[in-house]
Each structure stands twice: as structure tokens, then as C-alpha cells.
Amino acid sequence: MKxxxxxxxxLVLSILSFACSNxxxxxxxxxxxxxxxxxxxxxxxxxxEAALSEFERLEKRHPQTPFSDKIVFNxxxxxxxxxxxxxxxxxxxxxxxxxxxxxxxxxxxxxxRTLVFYSKENIEQKIEIERLRGEMEKFKDMQIQLEKRExxxxx
Numbered sequence: 001m002k003x004x005x006x007x008x009x010x011l012v013l014s015i016l017s018f019a020c021s022n023x024x025x026x027x028x029x030x031x032x033x034x035x036x037x038x039x040x041x042x043x044x045x046x047x048x049e050a051a052l053s054e055f056e057r058l059e060k061r062h063p064q065t066p067f068s069d070k071i072v073f074n075x076x077x078x079x080x081x082x083x084x085x086x087x088x089x090x091x092x093x094x095x096x097x098x099x100x101x102x103x104x105x106x107x108x109x110x111x112x113r114t115l116v117f118y119s120k121e122n123i124e125q126k127i128e129i130e131r132l133r134g135e136m137e138k139f140k141d142m143q144i145q146l147e148k149r150e151x152x153x154x155x
Contacts, residue, residue, distance in 0.1 A: 032062050036071070043074065048084035069106035072099040076112065080119055093119050 035058055042051035055074045062068065076099060078084055079092030096112045103109065 028062075029065075032058070032065060032067060036067055039074070043078070046083065048078055048081055049086055052078040052084065052086060069099060069103035069108055072103070073106070073108040073112055077115065080115055089119055089123060 035054070039051055039054035039058060042048075042054055052075065055071055055078065058071050059068075059075060062071070065071075072095060076092050076095035079086070079088050079095060081087060093116055096116050099106070100109060100112050100116070106112070
């Protein structure tokens with residue numbers, strides 16, 4: 001008789017334990033969805049610093065969720081956003097490249113690759129522009145020297 005009650009008690013406790021863990025998971029998912037919606041609204045309102053902070057908080061607090069790729073993508077996107085005062089192209093590229101490796105089947109993968117490609121291209125163009133500016137300065141200096149020599153020769 002004791003064994004029957006004991007077996008029933010174990011069964012009831014197991015069911016309650018399973019139900020409680022499912023409820024906890026559901027509550028965490030709901031909280032995450034609300035927080036994610038809040039971060040997205042900050043982004044849409046142009047509050048880039050606040051949105052970045054919120055997405056980074058979500059990334060740390062919920063590292064393995066069905067929304068992890070979306071969270072990481074938004075962190076990278078915000079680091080690349082031209083209106084973000086905390087813009088950091090290098091960080092943005094690194095975040096998105098890590099996202100591409102970690103979530104190769106993400107629905108954000110094409111956008112991430114595109115952002116990385118154009119951000120790297122932008123960096124290369126800036127380097128080329130600086131190189132050309134340096135060349136222009138050399139030519140200006142040469143032109144000034146030639147004009148000085150020309151004046152000297154006319155004397």
C-alpha cells in the first residue's frame with residue numbers, strides 16, 4: 001500500500017515538475033519577446049544608442065534562444081548604422097561575421113553578408129581616397145617647386 005502511494009506521489013511530482021519547467025520557459029520566452037519588441041521600437045524611433053544597449057543586454061541575457069540570430073544581427077547592424085553616435089564599423093563587421101559563422105541558416109544571413117561586403121568595400125574606398133589625397137599633396141608640392149624654379153629661371 002505504501003508503495004502504491006509512493007509511486008503515485010512520484011508520478012504527481014514528476015508531472016508538476018515538468019509543468020513548472022514548461023511554464024518557466026514560456027514566461028522567459030514572453031519576457032524576451034517583450035524586450036525584443038522594445039529594442040526594435042527604440043531602433044525604429046532612431047534611438048540608436050539605447051537600442052544598441054538593449055540588444056547587447058538581450059544578447060548577454062539570452063545567448064541561446066530562437067531569436068539569438070536576430071539579436072546579434074541587430075547589434076552588428078547598429079554598430080554599422082551611420083546615424084549611431086557609437087558607430088564602430090570594425091565592431092559591426094566582426095559581430096556580423098561571427099553571426100554568419102554561428103547561424104549559417106539564419107534568415108538574416110543574406111542581409112548580414114551584404115552589410116559586411118559593403119562595409120569592407122567602404123573601408124577600402126576610404127583607404128584609397130586617403131592614398132589619393134596624399135598623392136595630390138605631393139603633386140601640389142611638386143607644382144609649387146616647379147613654379148619657384150620657373151620664377152628663378154626667368155630672373
